[in-house]
Amino acid sequence: MSPLTHRCRTREEWLRHLRRPSTRVRLRALPGSTWGAGAGSGGRPLRVIISGGGPGGLALACGLASTQGLDVLILEGRPYERPGAKNRGRSHTIGLGRRAREALIQLGGEELWQEMAAAGVMAEGFTLHLNGVPLSLPPPEGEPVVLLDRGRIVSSLRDRLASMEFAEGTDVRIDYGTKVKSVDVVHRTVTVQRQSGTEQEEELIEYDLLIGSDGVRSRVREAMNSQLPPGRFESELRVMPGRWQVLHLDLPEHLNERGVHAMVSSEAPFGLFCIPDAAGPHCVIVSWSSDDAPEELLEAQTPEMLEAVLLRYFPQLGKIPREAAESFLAAKPSKAVVSRCRPLHDADHALCVLGDAAHAVGGGSLGQGCSAALQDAAALATCLQEGARLRQALLGPMARSAPFEEWSQGREEALVSSIAAFSEQRADEGWALLDLIELQSAAEVRASALVQGPLVFGFFLEQLGRGTLKPLADIGGRLLEDRLQRNQQSSAEEVNQFVTHLQFKPTMKFSPGVLVFLLEQAVLELWKFILDLFSRLQPPMQTALMATDESYAQLVGRNQTWLALLRSARAAAGVTRISCVRSLHAFTNLQEEESALWAQNFTVQERLQDDVLLRQSSPVNQQCFFGIRTGTCKVYRGGEEVATLEAGDCFGEASLVLGVPSPVTVKAASDVTLLVMKGEAFCSLMARAEPELRKALEVAAERYGASFDEVVAEQEQGRQRVRRLLETVVSAEDAHGNSHQHHSAVDLDHLLGTVGIESYSNGDLVALGCQRLRVLEQGNCKVVRGGRQVRSLEAGDFFGPDLAADERVVACSDEVRVCSFTNEGQTSIGFLLNSRTKVLLALALSENAARHVPFAFPLWQGQLASCALPEASKLWAGFSILQLATVWTKEPAQQSVRSRCAPNCPRVCKNYLQ
Ligand SMILES: Cc1cc2nc3c(=O)[nH]c(=O)nc-3n(C[C@H](O)[C@H](O)[C@H](O)COP(=O)(O)OP(=O)(O)OC[C@H]3O[C@@H](n4cnc5c(N)ncnc54)[C@H](O)[C@@H]3O)c2cc1C
CATH class of the missing domain: 3.50.50.60 (FAD/NAD(P)-binding domain)
Known part of the structure; x- marks a missing residue:
């Protein structure tokens, strides 16, 4: 002990x-x-x-x-x-x-x-302070x-x-x-x-x-x-977007101290909910949406700053005592x-x-x-207590005399x-x-769609389980009636005159005041009708949960249709079940909260047999991460089947983790249910994940023969090949006779850092429309527009930014290898070649590309540079002829084409031509 x-x-x-x-x-x-x-x-x-x-x-x-x-x-x-x-x-x-x-x-x-x-404290009514105007509700009926x-x-x-x-x-x-x-x-x-x-x-x-x-x-x-x-x-x-923090504070005397006060303002990025406490000051819950965090409140560092922020939006608080402000500042906001x-x-x-x-x-x-x-x-x-068998097992004669084993088993049962x-x-x-x-939030949406503000607050009251729509509708009705009456009084004379006038001498000539009055009256009547209707309707979600005798399950039962709608919307937007995530082998050992985070980012997708789920060589920025919930998938590499994946397996991770094109193609071998996560979300979760998860994903990738090491080595080989190719270009002399030998290997490495090696088979689609720069390293491709071949590409050809939106590049030999450069990051430069003039053009695609460009003069985003290809470089012969290059050679004085959307190269060229 x-x-x-x-x-x-x-x-x-x-x-x-x-x-x-x-x-x-x-x-x-x-x-x-x-x-x-x-x-x-x-x-x-x-x-x-x-x-x-x-x-x-x-x-x-x-x-x-x-x-x-x-x-x-x-x-x-x-x-x-x-x-x-x-x-x-x-x-x-x-x-x-x-x-x-x-x-x-x-x-x-x-x-x-x-x-x-x-x-x-028995709550004495509820006051809603809407932009500083108090709206008091009577205490709810029933049990306080x-x-x-x-x-x-x-x-x-x-x-x-x-x-x-x-x-x-x-x-x-x-x-x-x-x-x-x-x-x-x-x-x-x-x-x-x-x-x-x-x-x-x-x-x-x-x-x-x-x-x-x-x-x-x-x-x-x-x-x-x-x-x-x-x-x-x-x-x-689920971690909700809302955050809240408590402030303990005495409300000024003119506010009912035994009442609940909700304070909202259309200006304020946060709301206050003040609940009385018998033992001392009100408990003021300050809450806000994390999507729209109130920076000034969160950045307040001294009690004075906090007081200034709170009173700016809610002056009715009167004063924020120093002690209360200090303990508020010392605490951290809580997540819902x-x-x-x-x-x-x-x-x-x-x-x-x-x-x-x-x-x-x-x-x-x-x-x-x-x-x-x-x-x-x-x-x-x-x-x-009432489990008769438990009682018997614990206290009956068996408990006193039976052997321990027997006693123990009886008790267990x-x-x-x-x-x-x-x-x-x-x-x-x-x-x-x-x-x-969920239903409540749906109800809020319903309410706001109908008549905006007042009804949302009605549901806000329900949230507390303290009132129904009826009192709110009554208040709304009274307010509107009041308004109607005042309207009647102020305009009575004018209207009377108008009506009298109409009786004796029909005319369409009347003052605009009368028209406004009639219009306003019609609108007010309509509002009154809606509020009356709502007070009679008693929609099923007017729960007043604390007072209702109904079980929660029954309440939900009556709203199954809404729930089904919400569920389907949620299924489309994301899955929250932790068990779904844990059913994937790689995620079994994840902590609960982490699993929940992953779960929030998955969506469920049903796919049919033979659907291609992931294509070999698809670029990393278009990729998703997949987990298989039901069904089987086949994995192909270079056209050959290499593995079968089943429920619990995942794929897509190798290229996302390593930032390279997908090393495999995955096809559904039966109808499948998948957990799918966008690549971006996957990468940001991976950035925060423990190293064990990366290891678990590596094991998963090995299951289909895409071991991370192997993929990295393959990419490195490709990188070296492209390096050799580019070195030839760099050592060439430009049109002005400048040599570029002095460009360091570092420049090339920067450029090569973005290379990804893609492999295709005959008939595969390699590129569609203007895309990032690629070089065809091995095999043949054709550029097709509207079903017709417009040109062919051979080993050594660069393509990508020159393609028109409706042009596609299709592989037309068995082993086609393409090296691609991503247009992101520091090293964004496009090469365009003209086979007739043997001029290599470089187009800077990003702001800081200049630092890594192998040319004598710097390039700004959207600028072009050129260099002549040496005769010896037969490698470059037969390159695709670009209209842009022709223009370039016609007007050598025009050395730059500026554009604010440089990566969209064909558009730049088109503008230039015009
Ligand atoms: C701002 C706010 C307003 C609320 N208003 C209402 C309301 O009006 N009406 C209502 O019905 N409910 C309300 N709730 C919800 C209510 O507070 C909780 O539902 C209630 O406290 C749940 O009680 P519990 O004992 O299950 O859990 P908790 O109150 O969370 O208690 C759990 C306890 O376990 C301890 N603990 C946690 N982890 C460990 C561990 N590993 N080992 C040992 N001990 C541990 C904690 O210290 C804590 O004392 C409100 C909640 C908040 C935050």
């Missing part, structure tokens, strides 16, 4: 211990309860580890207190802290509604709920919501735990400052890490049942994801992360997850995270059925939460 362990026998003693920071606290049955049945002659208590002492974990511990024979250990990563001003910077206010109340009463009795209700600091919820649960009488043989301990570092699901052990002085101490703890209530970045869920066999556990995780998983358990390895570990809703969305965590805890406690029952009860609800978030 750890020396930190302390045994407390009375509540007071326990509470005293809780006040000591970083203390492992042991709770024992209080005098008066029965002892020892679970640890009777037959066996020992069931060792339950709860990872995470947040609302979910502590609530579960309360619920387990009345179950006999449990040895419960709560491992909480953070050090022990009493809630109070000191640590409020980390906390936020949570709204607890009917669902939370019911769960809390079940877990800790009516007095737990009463205590929390007394410590919290209690607003309470998260820290206070935790301390209430802890206090309740301390005052509870535990069942026979049950023991509960909390280890603060103890992090679950890793979980071995097979051997049922957790490795924990705790700070001991300046050192980090590690300990291995065995368990019979491990419960993950360790929040959205759960270690337990991570272990289930990475260690359970594929297909056993499905999990999704959503996740869900299914099922919530693994029976074989005695694991389950609850609360945010099972289904995080990304902060305040829907205001249901905590309620759902408490409901999970209540359900799991009930399942463990009972445990399995209990956690399976919990999972069945709660998995759908947890899964539905994320669907609700």
